[in-house]
Amino acid sequence: MVEPLSQPRRDALAGLLPHWAPTPGRDAIRRELRFRDFSEAFGFMTRVALLAETQDHHPEWSNVWNRVEITLTTHDAGGLSERDIRMAQAIDALLG
Numbered sequence: 142m143v144e145p146l147s148q149p150r151r152d153a154l155a156g157l158l159p160h161w162a163p164t165p166g167r168d169a170i171r172r173e174l175r176f177r178d179f180s181e182a183f184g185f186m187t188r189v190a191l192l193a194e195t196q197d198h199h200p201e202w203s204n205v206w207n208r209v210e211i212t213l214t215t216h217d218a219g220g221l222s223e224r225d226i227r228m229a230q231a232i233d234a235l236l237g
């Protein structure tokens with residue numbers, strides 16, 4: 142079992158993640174990305190997939206050609222946890 146984030150921790154972290162927004166109706170965060178083409182988008186997804194395996198934390202996502210939509214939440218916690226924040230920061234770092 143993973144602990145969900147407390148409200149103060151949630152507030153403290155919100156400013157650290159400028160590219161991520163709350164997912165409407167869910168305890169989750171999401172980010173939409175647009176790449177030059179499908180190859181760039183899928184290359185990025187491949188890198189995130191490897192990252193997800195190393196962190197044992199997996200995104201919910203979708204891809205349409207050059208667009209990738211990522212939602213992060215922790216199923217084991219029934220909502221946002223520190224794992225999602227760590228993953229969001231690692232994804233942001235990949236993007237430079």
Ligand SMILES: C[C@H](O)[C@H](O)[C@H]1CNC2=NC(N)=NC(=O)C2=N1
Binds near residue numbers: 217
């Ligand atoms: C058994 C395994 O550690 C768990 O199922 C992991 C795998 N990846 C996961 N990913 C996400 N997003 N939430 C989880 O709760 C989760 N749990």
